[in-house]
Amino acid sequence: MPQNALYAQSGGVTAVINASAWGVIEAVRAHPAHFGKIYAARDGILGVLREEIIDLDQEDPLTLAALRHTPGGAFGSCRFDLGDPDQDPEQYERLVEVFRAHDIGTFFYNGGGGSMDTALKIARMGDRMGFPIKAIGVPKTIDNDLAVTDSSPGFGSAAKFIATVVREASLDVESMHTSSTKVFVLEVMGRHAGWLAAAAALAQEFDGQPPMLILFAETLFDQDDFLEHLNRTIERHGYCVVVVSEGLKNPDGTLFSVAQSHDVYAYTQLGGAAPRLAELIREQTGHKLHWAVVDYIQRSARHIASKVDVEQAYACGRAAVEGVVAGEDAFMPIIRRDSNDPYRWSIGFTPLETVADVEQGMPREYITPDGYGITQAARDYLRPLIQGEDAPPFDQGLPCYPRIRGELLPKRCPPFEVKTD
Structure with missing residues:
Protein backbone atom coordinates (compact mmCIF):
# COMPACT_ATOMS: atom_id res chain seq x y z
CA MET A 1 0.00 0.00 0.00
CA THR A 141 7.37 34.49 1.05
CA ILE A 142 6.15 38.01 0.42
CA ASP A 143 9.74 39.22 0.94
CA ASN A 144 10.79 37.67 -2.41
CA ASP A 145 14.11 36.72 -0.87
CA LEU A 146 14.23 33.01 -1.71
CA ALA A 147 17.33 32.08 -3.69
CA VAL A 148 17.40 30.40 -7.12
CA THR A 149 13.73 30.97 -7.98
CA ASP A 150 12.98 34.01 -10.17
CA SER A 151 10.26 35.11 -7.75
CA SER A 152 8.58 33.82 -4.61
CA PRO A 153 4.86 32.97 -4.46
CA GLY A 154 3.16 35.54 -2.28
CA PHE A 155 5.34 38.43 -3.37
CA GLY A 156 3.44 39.39 -6.50
CA SER A 157 0.17 39.89 -4.62
CA ALA A 158 1.80 41.86 -1.81
CA ALA A 159 3.61 43.99 -4.40
CA LYS A 160 0.34 44.64 -6.25
CA PHE A 161 -1.34 45.70 -3.00
CA ILE A 162 1.47 48.06 -2.01
CA ALA A 163 1.68 49.68 -5.44
CA THR A 164 -2.10 50.13 -5.41
CA VAL A 165 -2.40 51.72 -1.97
CA VAL A 166 0.59 53.99 -2.64
CA ARG A 167 -1.02 55.24 -5.86
CA GLU A 168 -4.32 55.85 -4.08
CA ALA A 169 -2.80 57.45 -0.98
CA SER A 170 -0.66 59.68 -3.17
CA LEU A 171 -3.77 61.13 -4.79
CA ASP A 172 -5.07 61.91 -1.31
CA VAL A 173 -1.87 63.72 -0.32
CA GLU A 174 -1.70 65.55 -3.64
CA SER A 175 -5.20 66.91 -3.13
CA MET A 176 -4.38 68.39 0.30
CA HIS A 177 -0.70 69.32 0.20
CA THR A 178 -1.09 73.07 -0.31
CA SER A 179 -2.65 73.50 3.14
CA SER A 180 -2.11 70.23 4.95
CA THR A 181 -0.01 67.05 4.68
CA LYS A 182 3.16 67.36 2.62
CA VAL A 183 4.80 64.05 3.54
CA PHE A 184 3.27 60.58 3.74
CA VAL A 185 5.48 57.81 5.18
CA LEU A 186 4.55 54.18 4.57
CA GLU A 187 6.37 51.29 6.23
CA VAL A 188 6.42 47.94 4.43
CA MET A 189 7.88 44.56 5.32
CA GLY A 190 11.37 43.50 4.31
CA ARG A 191 13.91 42.34 6.89
CA HIS A 192 16.92 42.15 4.60
CA ALA A 193 15.35 42.64 1.17
CA GLY A 194 13.79 45.80 -0.24
CA TRP A 195 11.64 44.11 -2.88
CA LEU A 196 8.33 45.21 -1.34
CA ALA A 197 9.52 48.79 -0.95
CA ALA A 198 10.66 48.71 -4.57
CA ALA A 199 7.20 47.58 -5.65
CA ALA A 200 5.81 50.90 -4.42
CA ALA A 201 7.57 52.60 -7.33
CA LEU A 202 5.20 50.81 -9.70
CA ALA A 203 2.58 53.27 -8.46
CA GLN A 204 4.30 55.96 -10.54
CA GLU A 205 2.37 56.49 -13.76
CA PHE A 206 5.33 58.38 -15.20
CA ASP A 207 8.69 59.64 -13.97
CA GLY A 208 8.39 61.47 -10.68
CA GLN A 209 4.60 61.14 -10.39
CA PRO A 210 3.76 60.62 -7.65
CA PRO A 211 6.98 62.08 -6.18
CA MET A 212 8.54 59.36 -4.07
CA LEU A 213 11.62 58.42 -2.06
CA ILE A 214 12.25 54.78 -1.19
CA LEU A 215 14.43 53.61 1.69
CA PHE A 216 15.61 50.07 0.99
CA ALA A 217 16.74 47.42 3.45
CA GLU A 218 19.88 47.02 1.32
CA THR A 219 21.06 50.63 1.69
CA LEU A 220 22.34 52.40 4.80
CA PHE A 221 20.33 55.38 5.97
CA ASP A 222 22.07 58.72 5.57
CA GLN A 223 19.95 61.23 7.48
CA ASP A 224 21.38 64.41 5.98
CA ASP A 225 21.28 63.11 2.43
CA PHE A 226 17.71 61.87 2.88
CA LEU A 227 16.47 65.18 4.27
CA GLU A 228 18.14 67.04 1.42
CA HIS A 229 16.37 64.85 -1.14
CA LEU A 230 13.08 65.16 0.74
CA ASN A 231 13.19 68.98 0.82
CA ARG A 232 14.21 69.14 -2.81
CA THR A 233 11.31 66.88 -3.80
CA ILE A 234 8.81 68.99 -1.85
CA GLU A 235 10.16 72.20 -3.36
CA ARG A 236 9.65 70.75 -6.83
CA HIS A 237 6.34 68.89 -6.40
CA GLY A 238 4.79 70.29 -3.25
CA TYR A 239 4.67 66.92 -1.47
CA CYS A 240 6.49 63.58 -1.19
CA VAL A 241 5.63 59.96 -0.47
CA VAL A 242 8.30 58.07 1.48
CA VAL A 243 8.27 54.26 1.50
CA VAL A 244 10.57 52.61 4.04
CA SER A 245 11.57 48.97 4.51
CA GLU A 246 11.13 47.76 8.07
CA GLY A 247 14.70 46.46 7.83
CA LEU A 248 16.25 49.89 7.16
CA LYS A 249 19.78 50.06 8.58
CA ASN A 250 21.72 52.81 10.32
CA PRO A 251 25.14 53.84 8.94
CA ASP A 252 26.80 51.32 11.29
CA GLY A 253 24.60 48.49 10.00
CA THR A 254 22.33 48.25 13.05
CA LEU A 255 18.56 48.29 12.60
CA PHE A 256 16.97 51.73 12.35
CA SER A 257 14.07 50.51 14.47
CA VAL A 258 13.12 47.33 16.37
CA ALA A 259 9.66 46.63 17.78
CA GLN A 260 10.71 43.67 19.92
CA SER A 261 14.13 42.05 20.14
CA HIS A 262 14.80 38.30 20.22
CA ASP A 263 17.88 36.16 20.74
CA VAL A 264 17.29 34.71 17.28
CA TYR A 265 17.57 37.59 14.81
CA ALA A 266 15.15 36.02 12.36
CA TYR A 267 12.50 36.17 15.09
CA THR A 268 13.22 39.76 16.15
CA GLN A 269 10.03 41.68 15.49
CA LEU A 270 10.81 44.61 13.26
CA GLY A 271 8.65 47.69 13.04
CA GLY A 272 8.54 51.28 14.11
CA ALA A 273 10.57 52.61 11.20
CA ALA A 274 7.69 54.77 9.96
CA PRO A 275 6.91 56.61 13.22
CA ARG A 276 10.59 57.09 14.00
CA LEU A 277 11.26 58.44 10.51
CA ALA A 278 8.16 60.64 10.73
CA GLU A 279 9.36 62.13 14.00
CA LEU A 280 12.75 62.83 12.47
CA ILE A 281 11.16 64.59 9.49
CA ARG A 282 8.87 66.60 11.74
CA GLU A 283 11.72 67.74 13.98
CA GLN A 284 14.12 68.58 11.16
CA THR A 285 11.75 70.12 8.61
CA GLY A 286 8.51 71.06 10.36
CA HIS A 287 6.49 69.60 7.46
CA LYS A 288 3.00 68.32 8.21
CA LEU A 289 2.92 64.59 7.68
CA HIS A 290 1.13 61.33 8.23
CA TRP A 291 2.55 57.85 8.52
CA ALA A 292 1.14 54.33 8.22
CA VAL A 293 2.28 50.73 8.58
CA VAL A 294 0.58 48.22 6.29
CA ASP A 295 1.86 45.31 8.42
CA TYR A 296 -0.27 42.14 8.05
CA ILE A 297 -2.56 43.80 5.51
CA GLN A 298 0.07 43.61 2.78
CA ARG A 299 0.30 39.83 3.06
CA SER A 300 -3.41 39.09 3.55
CA ALA A 301 -5.10 41.28 0.93
CA ARG A 302 -6.44 38.45 -1.23
CA GLU A 359 18.37 35.09 1.48
CA GLN A 360 18.46 36.99 -1.80
CA GLY A 361 18.21 40.77 -1.68
CA MET A 362 17.72 43.23 -4.50
CA PRO A 363 20.63 43.57 -6.93
CA ARG A 364 22.33 46.97 -6.67
CA GLU A 365 21.63 47.57 -10.35
CA TYR A 366 17.91 47.59 -9.51
CA ILE A 367 18.40 50.67 -7.28
CA THR A 368 19.01 54.10 -8.81
CA PRO A 369 22.43 55.69 -8.23
CA ASP A 370 21.02 58.15 -5.68
CA GLY A 371 19.67 55.19 -3.67
CA TYR A 372 16.03 56.36 -3.52
CA GLY A 373 14.35 54.77 -6.52
CA ILE A 374 14.35 51.80 -8.87
CA THR A 375 15.86 51.45 -12.32
CA GLN A 376 14.11 50.44 -15.52
CA ALA A 377 15.56 46.95 -15.12
CA ALA A 378 13.78 46.65 -11.78
CA ARG A 379 10.50 47.84 -13.32
CA ASP A 380 10.85 45.30 -16.11
CA TYR A 381 11.39 42.58 -13.51
CA LEU A 382 8.58 43.64 -11.16
CA ARG A 383 5.76 44.61 -13.49
CA PRO A 384 4.89 41.12 -14.84
CA LEU A 385 4.50 39.77 -11.31
CA ILE A 386 1.54 42.00 -10.45
CA GLN A 387 -0.44 41.38 -13.62
CA GLY A 388 -4.03 40.15 -13.74
CA GLU A 389 -6.89 40.05 -11.26
CA ASP A 390 -8.15 36.96 -9.49
CA CYS A 400 -16.21 34.61 0.91
CA TYR A 401 -13.46 32.74 2.72
CA PRO A 402 -14.64 29.33 3.97
CA ARG A 403 -12.93 27.91 7.08
CA ILE A 404 -11.80 24.32 7.41
CA ARG A 405 -13.15 22.18 10.26
CA GLY A 406 -9.69 21.02 11.31
CA GLU A 407 -10.74 17.69 12.78
CA LEU A 408 -7.68 15.90 14.14
CA LEU A 409 -6.74 12.28 13.77
CA PRO A 410 -6.77 10.23 16.98
CA LYS A 411 -3.37 10.39 18.66
CA ARG A 412 -1.28 7.24 18.63
CA CYS A 413 1.85 8.52 20.34
CA PRO A 414 2.55 9.62 23.92
CA PRO A 415 2.45 13.38 24.71
CA PHE A 416 5.50 15.44 23.78
CA GLU A 417 6.42 18.83 25.20
CA VAL A 418 7.65 21.43 22.73
CA LYS A 419 9.46 24.51 24.01
CA THR A 420 8.71 27.48 21.77
CA ASP A 421 10.40 30.32 23.71
Missing part, protein backbone atom coordinates in the same frame (compact mmCIF):
# COMPACT_ATOMS: atom_id res chain seq x y z
CA PRO A 2 1.31 3.49 -0.81
CA GLN A 3 2.23 5.62 2.19
CA ASN A 4 0.43 8.77 3.24
CA ALA A 5 1.53 12.36 2.65
CA LEU A 6 1.61 15.25 5.12
CA TYR A 7 1.45 18.95 4.28
CA ALA A 8 2.25 21.88 6.60
CA GLN A 9 2.62 25.66 6.46
CA SER A 10 5.39 27.71 8.03
CA GLY A 11 6.42 31.29 8.67
CA GLY A 12 4.50 34.44 7.83
CA VAL A 13 1.57 33.52 5.62
CA THR A 14 0.56 35.13 2.33
CA ALA A 15 -2.53 35.86 0.28
CA VAL A 16 -1.78 32.80 -1.89
CA ILE A 17 -0.16 30.17 0.34
CA ASN A 18 -3.45 28.28 0.47
CA ALA A 19 -3.42 28.10 -3.33
CA SER A 20 -0.21 26.09 -2.97
CA ALA A 21 -1.92 23.94 -0.33
CA TRP A 22 -4.76 23.16 -2.70
CA GLY A 23 -2.26 22.39 -5.45
CA VAL A 24 -0.57 19.82 -3.19
CA ILE A 25 -3.82 18.27 -1.96
CA GLU A 26 -5.37 18.03 -5.42
CA ALA A 27 -2.23 16.56 -6.99
CA VAL A 28 -1.70 13.97 -4.24
CA ARG A 29 -5.28 12.76 -4.66
CA ALA A 30 -4.73 12.53 -8.41
CA HIS A 31 -1.98 9.92 -7.84
CA PRO A 32 -3.50 7.12 -5.73
CA ALA A 33 -0.85 4.70 -6.94
CA HIS A 34 1.90 6.83 -5.35
CA PHE A 35 0.18 8.16 -2.23
CA GLY A 36 -2.30 6.95 0.34
CA LYS A 37 -4.12 9.71 2.18
CA ILE A 38 -3.15 13.36 2.40
CA TYR A 39 -3.12 15.00 5.85
CA ALA A 40 -2.20 18.47 7.11
CA ALA A 41 -0.29 19.34 10.28
CA ARG A 42 -1.79 22.05 12.46
CA ASP A 43 0.58 24.98 13.04
CA GLY A 44 3.43 23.76 10.89
CA ILE A 45 6.19 21.56 12.26
CA LEU A 46 4.84 22.18 15.76
CA GLY A 47 1.75 20.23 14.78
CA VAL A 48 3.91 17.30 13.74
CA LEU A 49 5.81 17.32 17.04
CA ARG A 50 2.55 17.60 18.98
CA GLU A 51 0.87 15.00 16.78
CA GLU A 52 -1.89 17.39 15.76
CA ILE A 53 -2.71 15.98 12.34
CA ILE A 54 -5.77 17.23 10.45
CA ASP A 55 -7.83 14.60 8.66
CA LEU A 56 -8.58 16.20 5.30
CA ASP A 57 -11.07 13.46 4.44
CA GLN A 58 -13.38 15.10 6.97
CA GLU A 59 -13.34 18.42 5.13
CA ASP A 60 -15.98 19.57 2.66
CA PRO A 61 -14.48 19.17 -0.85
CA LEU A 62 -15.82 22.62 -1.79
CA THR A 63 -14.07 24.16 1.22
CA LEU A 64 -10.78 22.57 0.21
CA ALA A 65 -11.17 23.78 -3.38
CA ALA A 66 -11.90 27.28 -2.03
CA LEU A 67 -8.40 27.34 -0.54
CA ARG A 68 -7.27 28.57 -3.95
CA HIS A 69 -8.82 31.96 -3.23
CA THR A 70 -8.55 32.09 0.58
CA PRO A 71 -5.81 34.14 2.33
CA GLY A 72 -4.04 33.34 5.59
CA GLY A 73 -2.78 29.91 6.56
CA ALA A 74 -5.76 27.56 6.53
CA PHE A 75 -3.98 24.94 8.62
CA GLY A 76 -2.09 27.28 10.93
CA SER A 77 1.54 28.31 10.68
CA CYS A 78 4.45 28.77 13.07
CA ARG A 79 7.90 30.21 13.54
CA PHE A 80 9.95 27.35 14.91
CA ASP A 81 13.34 25.96 13.95
CA LEU A 82 14.34 22.38 14.54
CA GLY A 83 17.47 22.13 16.64
CA ASP A 84 20.75 20.51 15.75
CA PRO A 85 20.20 16.73 15.48
CA ASP A 86 23.27 16.10 17.65
CA GLN A 87 22.10 18.49 20.39
CA ASP A 88 18.34 17.91 20.14
CA PRO A 89 17.98 14.29 19.02
CA GLU A 90 14.66 13.96 20.85
CA GLN A 91 12.96 16.28 18.33
CA TYR A 92 13.95 14.03 15.46
CA GLU A 93 13.08 10.88 17.36
CA ARG A 94 9.65 12.40 17.93
CA LEU A 95 9.22 13.23 14.25
CA VAL A 96 10.03 9.66 13.29
CA GLU A 97 7.61 8.42 15.94
CA VAL A 98 4.76 10.52 14.55
CA PHE A 99 5.57 9.82 10.90
CA ARG A 100 5.70 6.10 11.59
CA ALA A 101 2.47 6.13 13.62
CA HIS A 102 0.56 7.68 10.73
CA ASP A 103 2.48 5.96 7.92
CA ILE A 104 3.80 9.21 6.47
CA GLY A 105 6.17 8.70 3.55
CA THR A 106 6.25 12.24 2.11
CA PHE A 107 6.33 15.58 3.92
CA PHE A 108 5.59 18.84 2.10
CA TYR A 109 6.67 22.01 3.94
CA ASN A 110 5.36 25.32 2.56
CA GLY A 111 7.48 28.30 3.58
CA GLY A 112 10.52 30.51 3.07
CA GLY A 113 14.25 29.97 3.47
CA GLY A 114 14.05 28.95 7.12
CA SER A 115 11.31 26.46 6.31
CA MET A 116 13.45 25.01 3.53
CA ASP A 117 16.14 24.46 6.16
CA THR A 118 13.62 22.52 8.25
CA ALA A 119 12.63 20.45 5.22
CA LEU A 120 16.32 19.75 4.52
CA LYS A 121 16.90 18.61 8.11
CA ILE A 122 13.97 16.22 7.84
CA ALA A 123 15.25 14.90 4.51
CA ARG A 124 18.63 14.20 6.09
CA MET A 125 16.95 12.76 9.17
CA GLY A 126 15.67 9.89 7.06
CA ASP A 127 19.18 8.67 6.27
CA ARG A 128 20.52 9.47 9.73
CA MET A 129 17.83 7.56 11.61
CA GLY A 130 17.13 4.81 9.14
CA PHE A 131 13.62 6.01 8.46
CA PRO A 132 12.84 6.65 4.77
CA ILE A 133 10.97 9.93 4.39
CA LYS A 134 10.76 12.25 1.41
CA ALA A 135 10.88 15.91 2.42
CA ILE A 136 9.85 18.51 -0.16
CA GLY A 137 9.84 22.29 0.11
CA VAL A 138 7.06 24.42 -1.36
CA PRO A 139 8.15 28.07 -1.84
CA LYS A 140 6.41 31.02 -0.16
CA HIS A 303 -9.15 40.68 -2.75
CA ILE A 304 -6.51 42.36 -4.89
CA ALA A 305 -4.21 39.39 -5.50
CA SER A 306 -2.10 39.15 -8.63
CA LYS A 307 -3.46 36.52 -10.99
CA VAL A 308 0.09 35.62 -11.99
CA ASP A 309 0.96 35.09 -8.33
CA VAL A 310 -2.07 32.88 -7.68
CA GLU A 311 -1.30 30.73 -10.69
CA GLN A 312 2.36 30.37 -9.73
CA ALA A 313 1.54 29.47 -6.12
CA TYR A 314 -0.89 26.80 -7.25
CA ALA A 315 1.55 25.49 -9.86
CA CYS A 316 4.34 25.19 -7.26
CA GLY A 317 2.07 23.10 -5.03
CA ARG A 318 1.21 20.73 -7.85
CA ALA A 319 4.83 20.60 -9.06
CA ALA A 320 6.01 19.54 -5.59
CA VAL A 321 3.83 16.45 -5.91
CA GLU A 322 4.64 15.78 -9.55
CA GLY A 323 8.34 15.88 -8.70
CA VAL A 324 7.88 13.17 -6.08
CA VAL A 325 5.94 11.06 -8.56
CA ALA A 326 8.84 11.49 -11.00
CA GLY A 327 11.27 10.18 -8.39
CA GLU A 328 12.71 13.45 -7.07
CA ASP A 329 13.48 14.05 -3.39
CA ALA A 330 14.71 16.89 -1.14
CA PHE A 331 13.89 19.63 -3.65
CA MET A 332 11.89 22.84 -3.97
CA PRO A 333 9.95 23.87 -7.08
CA ILE A 334 11.23 27.13 -8.56
CA ILE A 335 9.75 29.66 -10.97
CA ARG A 336 11.77 30.26 -14.13
CA ARG A 337 11.33 33.38 -16.23
CA ASP A 338 11.47 32.12 -19.79
CA SER A 339 10.86 35.54 -21.36
CA ASN A 340 10.13 39.01 -20.08
CA ASP A 341 8.17 40.58 -22.93
CA PRO A 342 5.85 38.82 -23.31
CA TYR A 343 6.17 37.38 -19.83
CA ARG A 344 6.39 33.60 -19.85
CA TRP A 345 7.29 31.32 -16.98
CA SER A 346 7.71 27.65 -16.19
CA ILE A 347 8.44 25.46 -13.16
CA GLY A 348 11.74 23.76 -12.38
CA PHE A 349 13.34 22.11 -9.35
CA THR A 350 16.32 22.98 -7.16
CA PRO A 351 17.90 20.94 -4.31
CA LEU A 352 16.93 22.09 -0.83
CA GLU A 353 20.61 22.74 -0.09
CA THR A 354 20.57 25.68 -2.50
CA VAL A 355 17.73 27.53 -0.76
CA ALA A 356 17.86 26.49 2.90
CA ASP A 357 18.45 29.62 5.01
CA VAL A 358 19.68 31.53 1.95
CA ALA A 391 -10.86 38.20 -7.14
CA PRO A 392 -12.50 35.80 -4.69
CA PRO A 393 -16.27 35.31 -4.79
CA PHE A 394 -18.24 37.97 -2.91
CA ASP A 395 -21.44 37.69 -0.92
CA GLN A 396 -23.36 40.67 0.49
CA GLY A 397 -20.47 42.93 -0.39
CA LEU A 398 -17.72 40.92 1.31
CA PRO A 399 -15.32 38.23 0.08
